[in-house]
Amino acid sequence: MARVNILIGGPTDQIPVDWETVTGIWIGVDRGSLRLVKAGISPALSLGDFDSIDEEDFQLVQEHSQKVLRVNEHKDDTDTELALKLVQEEFLDAEEVVVYGATGGRMDHLLSNIFAVLQPRFKDLIEKITLIDRQNLITFYHAGNHVIRKQMGYKYLGFVLLTGVTDLNLIDEKYTLDNYSCTYPRAFGSNEFIGNEAHFNFASGIVAAIQSRDLPKV
Amino acid sequence: MARVNILIGGPTDQIPVDWETVTGIWIGVDRGSLRLVKAGISPALSLGDFDSIDEEDFQLVQEHSQKVLRVNEHKDDTDTELALKLVQEEFLDAEEVVVYGATGGRMDHLLSNIFAVLQPRFKDLIEKITLIDRQNLITFYHAGNHVIRKQMGYKYLGFVLLTGVTDLNLIDEKYTLDNYSCTYPRAFGSNEFIGNEAHFNFASGIVAAIQSRDLPKV
The missing domain is CATH 3.40.50.10240 (Thiamin pyrophosphokinase, catalytic domain)
Structure with missing residues (x-):
């Protein structure tokens, strides 16, 4: 199925x-x-x-x-x-x-x-x-080349390094990263899609991508 | 202050x-x-x-x-x-x-x-x-010996390995751990205090402790 x-x-x-x-x-x-x-x-x-x-x-x-x-x-x-x-x-x-x-x-x-x-x-x-x-749609990735499709109704795109990660490249997002490495978990929030797809890659570790939106303030 | x-x-x-x-x-x-x-x-x-x-x-x-x-x-x-x-x-x-x-x-x-x-x-x-x-009260710890005091109104005690951790010992909690090591982040939820204090120690890494409670189901 x-x-x-x-x-x-x-x-x-x-x-x-x-x-x-x-x-x-x-x-x-x-x-x-x-x-x-x-x-x-x-x-x-x-x-x-x-x-x-x-x-x-x-x-x-x-x-x-x-x-x-x-x-x-x-x-x-x-x-x-x-x-x-x-x-x-x-x-x-x-x-x-x-x-x-x-x-x-x-x-x-x-x-x-x-x-x-x-x-x-x-x-x-x-x-x-x-x-x-x-508010959130969370997907997970092994090292490699990836593309995320923008889902309707979500404004933000966060990248969360769930482990140490090497050579992370955010290629066509609002805020790009170039061969970023980090030895501990770290979350980059509030990034955004530029088009309908976002491309990224990294050499080792596990990364989560979070499409999210604000709800009305209470 | x-x-x-x-x-x-x-x-x-x-x-x-x-x-x-x-x-x-x-x-x-x-x-x-x-x-x-x-x-x-x-x-x-x-x-x-x-x-x-x-x-x-x-x-x-x-x-x-x-x-x-x-x-x-x-x-x-x-x-x-x-x-x-x-x-x-x-x-x-x-x-x-x-x-x-x-x-x-x-x-x-x-x-x-x-x-x-x-x-x-x-x-x-x-x-x-x-x-x-x-629902939550989260504190953070470097490697070493630690004691957490039970805060009123919280039932559960979770231990969250935010990084790889070595030799974690949960000594006097409901569920104990003995020299547990893990190379990636991992969360152990739903543990509990036995008395008013919980003792634990670990040799490397960073650990969070989460005192938490359920809210009425909606």
Whole structure:
């Protein structure tokens, strides 16, 4: 299948309003499974320890999921790691893995979700993964030449060095970089597309690109 | 002075409700300066390019700030970096530097604020800095032996390896670690205090500790 969507049980106020209408199959994790079912979506896989929902809701998840995997609550993996592992095991032909509900709220969860892609076991998935919330669209890259297409509705383009990185070139963005190297993580925010595509490359490390937008000030 | 507070212009819905009552002096950055003045607080320093507020509001900031530093909008530093630089230059005797408004919203800003402490120029400030929002209290550590005191109202304790780290020991937390080393950033969320203090140490790298809590599910 082309696209696998994962709904984690994070704060719902960070999930894009149109999430129910996206294409592809769904994996729900814990409370995320319940949200899928309540939205009329039948998860291809519901997984988690389900300790955050009561037995009645769990029955609902069981009735409406194509497959349920209930794991021990003392698991070694986070919800996101578990979901990515299952994608590797059961959805090998996924071309895109789009994660909803992984941001907002507790910062330990958020950073754990972003840093998950750095684990060697997920190396083959990195460039397939997108984290999406209302303001941000995050993609990940191994060393090499890359092009990012501007997504509608996002103004900014941030480049985040998640590890030490060598020879980073931002070629046709508003602010360019020329063979920039850094031995520690660093985030360059508030860059922008000049055209509809942004080209960049780097020689080693892992980089995230974040398309983002402001919301109205409250 | 014991404590310098910095208010960045991030989303207000992430700022703790009691922020106006904390002790210490205030530095306001851009829109943060205006918020301080409107709350009846006279910033010791208001700084930024002030392009996000109109001229009338800027006059208000000028009238009620002890000092104003207006910088060029095409500056090399982010708001947070600029504020930390000014702390190093003008508030050398600060024992604590507490940053409000640095989280929430755009992920490029958030990661830039968290990763700012990794820059060698801020090395002497790292262990003085706390980032605070409604759900999280983030502190930073160089290699060595450390003790964290449990803050009231926070349930979880996450340890975030912001760089490669060697020989991390979590000694008296709910989940312990024994000489753990990792060559890339990694976040261990959802750990907890057993008592009122948590002891840990590591041999190299930079680690963040995040005390956090859940908010009611929406």
